[in-house]
Amino acid sequence: MNDFYQLSASNLQGQSIDFSDFAGKVVLIVNTASKCGFTPQYEGLQQLHAKYADQGLVIIGFPCNQFGKQEPGGAKEIAQGCLINYGVDFVMMSKIDVNGENAHPVFRHLKSALPGFLTRKIKWNFTKFLVGRDGEAIKRFAPFTKPQQIEGAIIKALKSSNI
Numbered sequence: 001m002n003d004f005y006q007l008s009a010s011n012l013q014g015q016s017i018d019f020s021d022f023a024g025k026v027v028l029i030v031n032t033a034s035k036c037g038f039t040p041q042y043e044g045l046q047q048l049h050a051k052y053a054d055q056g057l058v059i060i061g062f063p064c065n066q067f068g069k070q071e072p073g074g075a076k077e078i079a080q081g082c083l084i085n086y087g088v089d090f091v092m093m094s095k096i097d098v099n100g101e102n103a104h105p106v107f108r109h110l111k112s113a114l115p116g117f118l119t120r121k122i123k124w125n126f127t128k129f130l131v132g133r134d135g136e137a138i139k140r141f142a143p144f145t146k147p148q149q150i151e152g153a154i155i156k157a158l159k160s161s162n163i
Helices: 041-055 075-086 105-113 147-159
Strands: 008-010 016-018 026-032 057-063 128-131 137-141
Touching: 026 041, 026 105, 026 147, 041 057, 041 075, 041 147, 105 137, 128 147, 137 147
Parallel strands: 026 057
Antiparallel strands: 008 016, 026 128, 128 137
């Protein structure tokens, strides 16, 4: 079994989610923040979710407060902000770190599989990782890359039969 499928994380409601549940799906993982200049990307992510969830796309947001302290709230505030402001109904996990010694294992795995330009570190909120149906990391997208700009890569991954 792919290492990706051995990972797990807690959602905003505190329930553990096993990534083995995503086997055979295309997964887009994003570190998010509610008070960031890129926060409006929630809208584009939600549009991708609505358009492709029934074809096997899973979007997972991981709130992170490591960049400019732009995710200061707790689980309740994060959930309310995502729902009220952007209608988000894709999976939102509990707040985590993406860099440093306390980096969540999901981000350690993704940064190892897809190192960034010059460094493995996540540079800012809304860095995106696309994972194929086989659990292999396909591509890393910079924070300034809008969700609409990665739609082609998502479609290609959804059409792939690598399971």
